[in-house]
Amino acid sequence: MNIKDQRTHVITGATGFVGSCIVLELLRNTHANIVGLVRATPDLSPTSRLRNTLSGLVSDYNLPQSLYRDITERVTALPGDLELELCGIEDFEALKGAEFWHSAASLQYQDRHKEQIERTNIGGTANALALAKAIDCRVFNGISTAYVAGRQRGHMKAVISNPAFVNNHYERSKIAAEALVTSSGLPYRIMRPGVVVGHSKTYSTTSTDGIYGLIRNLAKYRGTLDRTQSGLSNRRPITMVADSAGSIDLVPVDHVARDAVGLSIADAPQDHYHLTNPKAPKLCDVIAECCYCVGLTTPVFVGSDRELDPLDRKLHRRLEFYNSYMINPKSFDRTTVNNVLGESASPGFALDTHRLRSIYHSYLDRYEQSRTSLPVAR
Amino acid sequence: MSEMIRIHPRVLSISELFSFLSDLGMRIEQVFPDHPISARDFWQLLSQPQPRQTLLLDNALQMKEVGYNLSTGKFRPTDVPPILQSMLPHLDIHHPDELFDSLEGPMKNGPDSPISDHYRRFFEHLMVRFGKTTWVERSGGGLRMAGRLRRLFPEANIIHLVRDGRDTALSMSKHIGFRMAILCGTQVECLGTDPYEDNDRSDEADLTDELADLLPEHFNTKAFEAFDLPPALCGHYWSGEIQSGLNELDGIPSSRLLTIRYEDIVSSPLESVTRIGTFIDGEVSQDWIKKAAAMVKSQQPQRNNLSDYDRDALEDACRPGFEALAALGLEWGKRDVLSN
Numbered sequence A: 001m002n003i004k005d006q007r008t009h010v011i012t013g014a015t016g017f018v019g020s021c022i023v024l025e026l027l028r029n030t031h032a033n034i035v036g037l038v039r040a041t042p043d044l045s046p047t048s049r050l051r052n053t054l055s056g057l058v059s060d061y062n063l064p065q066s067l068y069r070d071i072t073e074r075v076t077a078l079p080g081d082l083e084l085e086l087c088g089i090e091d092f093e094a095l096k097g098a099e100f101w102h103s104a105a106s107l108q109y110q111d112r113h114k115e116q117i118e119r120t121n122i123g124g125t126a127n128a129l130a131l132a133k134a135i136d137c138r139v140f141n142g143i144s145t146a147y148v149a150g151r152q153r154g155h156m157k158a159v160i161s162n163p164a165f166v167n168n169h170y171e172r173s174k175i176a177a178e179a180l181v182t183s184s185g186l187p188y189r190i191m192r193p194g195v196v197v198g199h200s201k202t203y204s205t206t207s208t209d210g211i212y213g214l215i216r217n218l219a220k221y222r223g224t225l226d227r228t229q230s231g232l233s234n235r236r237p238i239t240m241v242a243d244s245a246g247s248i249d250l251v252p253v254d255h256v257a258r259d260a261v262g263l264s265i266a267d268a269p270q271d272h273y274h275l276t277n278p279k280a281p282k283l284c285d286v287i288a289e290c291c292y293c294v295g296l297t298t299p300v301f302v303g304s305d306r307e308l309d310p311l312d313r314k315l316h317r318r319l320e321f322y323n324s325y326m327i328n329p330k331s332f333d334r335t336t337v338n339n340v341l342g343e344s345a346s347p348g349f350a351l352d353t354h355r356l357r358s359i360y361h362s363y364l365d366r367y368e369q370s371r372t373s374l375p376v377a378r
Numbered sequence B: 001m002s003e004m005i006r007i008h009p010r011v012l013s014i015s016e017l018f019s020f021l022s023d024l025g026m027r028i029e030q031v032f033p034d035h036p037i038s039a040r041d042f043w044q045l046l047s048q049p050q051p052r053q054t055l056l057l058d059n060a061l062q063m064k065e066v067g068y069n070l071s072t073g074k075f076r077p078t079d080v081p082p083i084l085q086s087m088l089p090h091l092d093i094h095h096p097d098e099l100f101d102s103l104e105g106p107m108k109n110g111p112d113s114p115i116s117d118h119y120r121r122f123f124e125h126l127m128v129r130f131g132k133t134t135w136v137e138r139s140g141g142g143l144r145m146a147g148r149l150r151r152l153f154p155e156a157n158i159i160h161l162v163r164d165g166r167d168t169a170l171s172m173s174k175h176i177g178f179r180m181a182i183l184c185g186t187q188v189e190c191l192g193t194d195p196y197e198d199n200d201r202s203d204e205a206d207l208t209d210e211l212a213d214l215l216p217e218h219f220n221t222k223a224f225e226a227f228d229l230p231p232a233l234c235g236h237y238w239s240g241e242i243q244s245g246l247n248e249l250d251g252i253p254s255s256r257l258l259t260i261r262y263e264d265i266v267s268s269p270l271e272s273v274t275r276i277g278t279f280i281d282g283e284v285s286q287d288w289i290k291k292a293a294a295m296v297k298s299q300q301p302q303r304n305n306l307s308d309y310d311r312d313a314l315e316d317a318c319r320p321g322f323e324a325l326a327a328l329g330l331e332w333g334k335r336d337v338l339s340n
Helices: A016-031 A046-060 A066-074 A111-134 A167-180 A209-227 A253-267 A282-295 A310-318 A321-328 A335-344 A355-370 B002-006 B019-020 B039-047 B051-058 B087-090 B096-108 B114-128 B143-152 B167-174 B176-191 B223-225 B231-249 B262-267 B269-281 B286-294 B308-326
Strands: A009-012 A033-038 A075-079 A099-100 A140-143 A152-156 A188-193 A195-197 A239-241 A248-254 A273-274 A300-302 A331-332 B011-015 B133-140 B159-163 B257-259
Touching: A009 A016, A016 A033, A016 A046, A016 A066, A016 A140, A016 A253, A016 B269, A033 A046, A046 A066, A046 A075, A046 A099, A066 A075, A099 A111, A111 A140, A140 A167, A140 A253, A167 A188, A188 A253, A195 A209, A195 A253, A209 A282, A209 A310, A209 A321, A209 A355, A209 B176, A209 B231, A239 A310, A239 B143, A248 A253, A253 A273, A253 A335, A273 A335, A282 A321, A282 A355, A310 B231, A321 B167, B002 B011, B002 B087, B002 B133, B002 B269, B011 B087, B011 B114, B011 B257, B019 B143, B039 B096, B039 B114, B051 B176, B096 B114, B114 B133, B114 B143, B133 B269, B143 B159, B143 B231, B159 B231, B159 B262, B159 B269, B167 B176, B167 B231, B167 B308, B176 B223, B176 B231, B231 B308, B257 B262, B257 B269, B262 B269, B269 B286
Parallel strands: A009 A033, A009 A099, A033 A075, A099 A140, A140 A188, A152 A331, A188 A273, A195 A248, A239 A300, B011 B133, B159 B257
Antiparallel strands: none
């Protein structure tokens, strides 16, 4: 443990999937105090809400029991709101000089959510930066996404992204947010996770986005097919537009947190960092296992939506957001991470069939239970 | 078909009862509860406006099956009871509101009963009212309820009217009621709940913009008319209905099941109407046969207007349905290309 690291860390999105794992990693590897900016709810104080979330994850991730005490003694929360000036924080004297982590974000992407996406991801980042400035933060860690690369293909260097290649409002908003950070005048690190999946040991996840959104929508598509014609999902192969030879950067949340906190502890310089998986799995395997787990046939991959029949075109439109993963294959350069962390960087996580299915089922089992009984079709 | 039956001297024509009671097929379980219900609850089933059909009327999307005259009737588009949408205007075009009012007392008074008894009492009441001796119920898309109807009315005879799946699918893709049913089914799967019964929108983000615009709280005519419903999707639906419907009808003796092709009614109306009339009621009057046959109109199939892409996809989608019908000796070929 880094004994000298007793600074305070302020974090937005601390109850979120990535943010909460970063908090737990900070607790395990530093003596730092953590202050989460957490939206107030009528039933629980922000501190209680954050501590409850983290305590649940200690169990879900099978982490050392000593973390329960760390959570109680070293984690607090302030009622914050990214949509307010200075995130709604009025008294921030105690936060002076802290390291700032901004991981809160909207993962919406549809046209109808454009305003909300911009309000949260761009406006929220501006408010977070304003607060970071007000507290003279030591450094601003902006959690972005590796998929700001958009429609680009090939091996992506960790550099400023080009908004000309975006696929959707989400990607555009993340690039704009990065631009705010890099032009803020604050010392910064832009951290870009891949497609974040559950814990590498237990596969547990609190996320409903990324690959989980893809698998959920495939499950719903199966339901729609079978509602249209009983058993149609079994009889009819689905066709998807994808470059099946490419990879998709699935990275466990604890690996993301490990690299992120490692960069912080190492006082990594101002730069862009890909928190990705050097052993990213092949897209065809990832999608085939998604389909297997939801009861769809093994998909046929084609190069263009002109090769899709009308039903598969409907699916293609439904999965529009995931085109970033499926088309224009790309890998992510980790030189900036490796230069700082060396051998302590995440070694990569190979995702074989068993692991992929475990990752999917840790979400699917919970999702299926949450579905109330639907009206019968006949 | 319903019009032909309506002018039969002895047969009560019950048109679109189950389709509207079930709110275009989305409330089938409520229409066929598996436990006894009170007479008051039965009246509630007949009289309480249903959300989907109400939304359509409120947005001036009136199916051709809806015979209720909103200009002269006492109900507004937002509160037309399901039996007043089509069934009662079909029986009495001039006084449907009065007919509805006259039913409340008799239907509300009665013992708790299985749903089949309630329906029988309802039909019996109307037969007496209109001086008929037997009844025929016909609902669009009724094949999906065939199994339930067979269990509820095991003594009933069944007419299975079947049309070329390609033309059926094309017609469905343009029909207001079927479009609404299919988009609602998709919304249910995407949301994980029925948006007309539940305000939970946790999974709203999983809806495409197109489907989100058609949630009940956002519904508008422009979005509905723009909703993309490929004929092939309807073709898959048709194939599924044929396959499961034929399974449900399996085992019914030929004396109680009449399967008749729509194309045969159009090409040989006198012969077909005679078959139908004889099947329903034994004797048929020549007067009725002539009048009913004169009602038959052909509809030119529109599938030749489809692109090759859509036509091929439609053929492919309907193939399983055709195969299931061919096993019963029912086939469609070039002779079924109708002309005016």
